[in-house]
Amino acid sequence: MNILDDILDDENISKKFKKAFDANDELKNNHNTIEMPIYYWEDEETKEKHYDFEEMANALEDRICKHLNKNVLITLSEVE
Numbered sequence: 001m002n003i004l005d006d007i008l009d010d011e012n013i014s015k016k017f018k019k020a021f022d023a024n025d026e027l028k029n030n031h032n033t034i035e036m037p038i039y040y041w042e043d044e045e046t047k048e049k050h051y052d053f054e055e056m057a058n059a060l061e062d063r064i065c066k067h068l069n070k071n072v073l074i075t076l077s078e079v080e
Contacts, residue, residue, distance in 0.1 A: 034060070037059050051078070
């Protein structure tokens, strides 16, 4: 047992607190995923990949909107 288990076993801890922990564990263990596509083009001469971060962000926004029915704004940019 760890310290958290000891705390949760304590009779003085409210039932609401225990329910909040149970709900949090359920979310962690049973979460859905939304995949983000990777868009890029490859330079024919150098074979270097050039990523299209703006298009990746747009695709992720669309997927979140579709799956969660939420409008979001996502910005992706390369940090050098």
